[in-house]
Amino acid sequence: MNYGVPQEQDWDTLSDAAFRAVVRAEVEAHHPAELRYPPRRLRWAENKSWYLRMAAKGWIAPGWPREYGGMGLSASKLLIFLEEMERWGIARFQDHGILMVGPILMRFGTEAQRRRYLPPILACEEIWCQGYSEPNAGSDLANLRTEAKLDGDAFIINGQKTWTTLAHDSTHMIVLARTDKEAKKQSGISFLMLDLKTPGVTVRPIRDLAGHDEFCEVFFDNVRTPATNLVGKLNQGWTVAKSQLGFERIHIGSPKLPEYGLQVLLSVARARGVEHDALFRDRLAQLQLDVAHLGDIYAHFAAIVGRGEALGPEVSLLKIWATETFQRIADLIIETAGEFGGLTGKVQMADGRIEVLAPFYKARPTSIYGGSNEIQRNILARQVLNLPG
Amino acid sequence: MSDDTLRMLRDSAADFATLDGARVRRLRGTDPGFERDRWREMGDMGWLGVLIPEAHGGLGLDLGAAVTIAEQLGRALYPEPYSASAVLATLALLHGDNAALKQTLLPRLASGEIVAGLAWQGERGGLDPDQCSVKLRESNGAQQLEGSSRFVSPAAADGYIVAARAAQGLELHWIARSAPGLACEPEARADGSASALLRFEAVGVSADTRVASPAAASAALRLALDHATLSTSAELFGLMDCTLEMTLDYLRTRVQFGKPIGSFQALQHRAVDMYMQKEMTRATLGAAVSSVLDPACTGEQRAVAASSAKARASQAALAICKEALQMHGAIGYTDEYDLGLYFNRALVLSASLGNASAHRSRYASLAALP
Numbered sequence: 173m174n175y176g177v178p179q180e181q182d183w184d185t186l187s188d189a190a191f192r193a194v195v196r197a198e199v200e201a202h203h204p205a206e207l208r209y210p211p212r213r214l215r216w217a218e219n220k221s222w223y224l225r226m227a228a229k230g231w232i233a234p235g236w237p238r239e240y241g242g243m244g245l246s247a248s249k250l251l252i253f254l255e256e257m258e259r260w261g262i263a264r265f266q267d268h269g270i271l272m273v274g275p276i277l278m279r280f281g282t283e284a285q286r287r288r289y290l291p292p293i294l295a296c297e298e299i300w301c302q303g304y305s306e307p308n309a310g311s312d313l314a315n316l317r318t319e320a321k322l323d324g325d326a327f328i329i330n331g332q333k334t335w336t337t338l339a340h341d342s343t344h345m346i347v348l349a350r351t352d353k354e355a356k357k358q359s360g361i362s363f364l365m366l367d368l369k370t371p372g373v374t375v376r377p378i379r380d381l382a383g384h385d386e387f388c389e390v391f392f393d394n395v396r397t398p399a400t401n402l403v404g405k406l407n408q409g410w411t412v413a414k415s416q417l418g419f420e421r422i423h424i425g426s427p428k429l430p431e432y433g434l435q436v437l438l439s440v441a442r443a444r445g446v447e448h449d450a451l452f453r454d455r456l457a458q459l460q461l462d463v464a465h466l467g468d469i470y471a472h473f474a475a476i477v478g479r480g481e482a483l484g485p486e487v488s489l490l491k492i493w494a495t496e497t498f499q500r501i502a503d504l505i506i507e508t509a510g511e512f513g514g515l516t517g518k519v520q521m522a523d524g525r526i527e528v529l530a531p532f533y534k535a536r537p538t539s540i541y542g543g544s545n546e547i548q549r550n551i552l553a554r555q556v557l558n559l560p561g
Numbered sequence: 562m563s564d565d566t567l568r569m570l571r572d573s574a575a576d577f578a579t580l581d582g583a584r585v586r587r588l589r590g591t592d593p594g595f596e597r598d599r600w601r602e603m604g605d606m607g608w609l610g611v612l613i614p615e616a617h618g619g620l621g622l623d624l625g626a627a628v629t630i631a632e633q634l635g636r637a638l639y640p641e642p643y644s645a646s647a648v649l650a651t652l653a654l655l656h657g658d659n660a661a662l663k664q665t666l667l668p669r670l671a672s673g674e675i676v677a678g679l680a681w682q683g684e685r686g687g688l689d690p691d692q693c694s695v696k697l698r699e700s701n702g703a704q705q706l707e708g709s710s711r712f713v714s715p716a717a718a719d720g721y722i723v724a725a726r727a728a729q730g731l732e733l734h735w736i737a738r739s740a741p742g743l744a745c746e747p748e749a750r751a752d753g754s755a756s757a758l759l760r761f762e763a764v765g766v767s768a769d770t771r772v773a774s775p776a777a778a779s780a781a782l783r784l785a786l787d788h789a790t791l792s793t794s795a796e797l798f799g800l801m802d803c804t805l806e807m808t809l810d811y812l813r814t815r816v817q818f819g820k821p822i823g824s825f826q827a828l829q830h831r832a833v834d835m836y837m838q839k840e841m842t843r844a845t846l847g848a849a850v851s852s853v854l855d856p857a858c859t860g861e862q863r864a865v866a867a868s869s870a871k872a873r874a875s876q877a878a879l880a881i882c883k884e885a886l887q888m889h890g891a892i893g894y895t896d897e898y899d900l901g902l903y904f905n906r907a908l909v910l911s912a913s914l915g916n917a918s919a920h921r922s923r924y925a926s927l928a929a930l931p
């Protein structure tokens with residue numbers, strides 16, 4: 173079966189430099205200038221023109237194997253691909269389908285599920301969001317209460333998810349739901365796929381403190397999803413979800429956001445005329461090294477993934493380092509901005525317009541989502557350092 | 562001023578000014594961004610006149626009273642421009658040398674009839690009042706203001722006291738918002754309030770508008786700025802104290818893994834760090850206010866005290882708010898939850914009148930090396 177658009181060539185036969193040139197040429201020629209370096213997450217209506225183009229070209233899933241319609245890139249080529257997107261300031265879209273759902277279906281899904289769901293993900297016709305967290309199940313995710321009861325050929329879902337990023341832009345959701353109330357926490361949970369247009373689903377956007385509507389509450393009132401939308405075995409959802417946590421950490425651990433922060437920092441420093449100040453140079457160099465070294469360790473973990481090996485608990489350090497580096501950069505931006513650090517939106521500074529607070533607002537929640545940094549430190553302390561629990 | 566007076570003032574401010582999150586949210590992004598009625602009530606309570614002599618309709622109290630009120634307003638996140646108008650602009654006028662203007666404006670400021678702003682920073686910002694970029698020019702015998710001033714708070718004042726460079730030195734002038742040639746461009750701040758970029762094009766001034774002559778202007782401006790810096794630090798203190806309280810409540814009640822999250826030592830130690838930052842701020846602020854109240858305090862000592870307090874308060878408030886957000890998890894990142902209001906106000910107040918870094922460098926340039 174052909175899942176997506178066939179690739180123009182086997183990218184791995186190109187040298188790294190040649191591959192980089194191909195990607196760069198594509199991006200520079202076609203990416204809309206007005207979408208570069210957006211200060212917040214773009215809504216689908218805003219950036220879909222670019223991603224539909226990438227989909228049509230067969231470039232939407234650079235990390236997927238070719239047999240499933242991806243570009244089949246090796247770890248080093250994937251890194252180059254992501255670097256080039258970053259270099260041009262290309263923002264993510266609501267890409268849970270590519271990052272999570274696809275890989276999960278390749279590993280745990282049935283052939284029928286792959287045939288049904290992978291092609292529309294590759295075509296960006298179906299957009300996925302992640303329905304894990306609930307009001308009382310955040311760090312303690314296994315405490316989730318949303319229930320799914322098997323009733324004939326469907327599960328009936330009742331309950332609530334929250335903090336679901338861009339649910340209002342999504343057509344589908346992966347839902348962790350309790351299917352056995354008697355079992356101990358982790359063992360009674362199943363992994364379901366749900367069409368958000370199903371009757372009984374209510375999506376309510378939540379405004380965040382930066383003034384954006386990026387995440388949502390999602391309510392389920394007797395929502396039916398076909399029993400064939402169960403991924404993996406019944407009550408084995410925890411294993412399915414957990415298998416992707418390492419990849420999520422790698423993703424949040426990429427140098428992308430810190431690099432964006434450094435760019436804003438430099439523009440602010442130039443506008444304030446301190447870019448040559450000795451004290452500033454020293455602090456900048458510290459942060460530049462923090463980001464460069466993040467790139468090194470990111471490449472190390474990406475290579476493990478590229479070899480098809482499992483990521484160990486050490487990957488938590490990547491998530492912590494990336495997010496806290498980004499936060500330190502955002503802090504220095506505010507400090508360097510002086511009085512400008514209180515202004516919101518695009519601010520006229522010297523001869524440019526800079527969104528001074530955007531990195532700060534973006535950086536703060538990075539240590540909360542994707543497993544809070546406290547939880548990551550607990551993992552490192554217990555599972556890597558083997559300290560007593 | 563007696564301790565009793567202070568206590569009464571604090572209690573009345575604490576009773577009157579409680580957090581009304583709905584009001585704070587409703588006023589964001591509006592013009593003027595605060596309530597005139599509330600402002601007049603604040604005048605009725607005497608708060609706006611604490612620094613104004615009784616002869617001009619005020620209470621004739623001192624900085625101790627002003628910071629007491631500011632702290633309570635900081636707790637309640639009042640968007641009314643207390644430090645900007647009742648401290649900064651009011652003191653610049655009071656310490657100027659135009660008796661007639663004091664006679665007409667001070668009673669109206671004390672009663673809350675008018676709101677005033679002080680325009681002193683150039684477009685690039687900066688703490689040095691001598692760097693203001695508005696100039697006073699002579700044109701055919703008439704005197705005019707030219708140039709621009711930024712970060713003027715509140716954006717929608719009834720009038721502004723404008724620092725301008727004249728041939729003989731600095732002067733301060735009272736310019737009504739409606740003055741011909743004055744353009745006011747509001748700029749949105751993180752908490753939903755606005756500061757203004759004011760542009761002056763041949764704005765006419767005269768001896769009548771002159772709040773302070775070169776003989777008095779620089780000293781008046783510096784005194785007003787240092788006092789307002791301390792009152793802003795007090796607002797920050799009130800705000801961080803509430804933020805910490807809110808966070809401690811949350812640590813006690815939010816349960817994950819079958820326990821209150823406050824039972825996790827990783828969070829306990831950091832809560833203690835927040836508490837320490839807050840207490841350091843309280844102590845520093847108290848010491849700074851005492852040294853400014855000492856009749857022997859020189860202008861330079863006053864500036865050192867103001868910078869030391871604001872550097873600490875700005876840094877501590879941001880640190881506490883960031884930790885508070887982290888410890889709340891996602892709910893802290895929502896606009897529905899009041900923490901975000903504190904967080905965004907902390908961003909604004911810590912940046913205004915000089916952020917921690919600006920005050921550290923002013924401190925370094927003023928305080929003698931041991």
Ligand SMILES: Cc1cc2nc3c(=O)[nH]c(=O)nc-3n(C[C@H](O)[C@H](O)[C@H](O)COP(=O)(O)OP(=O)(O)OC[C@H]3O[C@@H](n4cnc5c(N)ncnc54)[C@H](O)[C@@H]3O)c2cc1C
Pocket residue numbers: 301302303304305306307309310311312334335336337338387537540541542543544545546547550815817818822825827828887888889890891892894
């Ligand atoms: C911007 C944003 C986007 C998000 N998008 C999604 C999404 O798309 N889908 C989804 O399912 N979820 C999403 N989330 C939710 C996210 O996964 C949770 O916020 C996260 O798991 C933390 O849970 P919580 O917010 O309930 O905080 P809590 O778990 O209540 O934690 C509160 C504080 O306690 C700390 N804590 C908890 N347990 C311990 C412990 N054992 N030791 C030490 N400290 C501890 C935490 O680290 C945190 O500082 C998003 C969150 C944010 C902020």
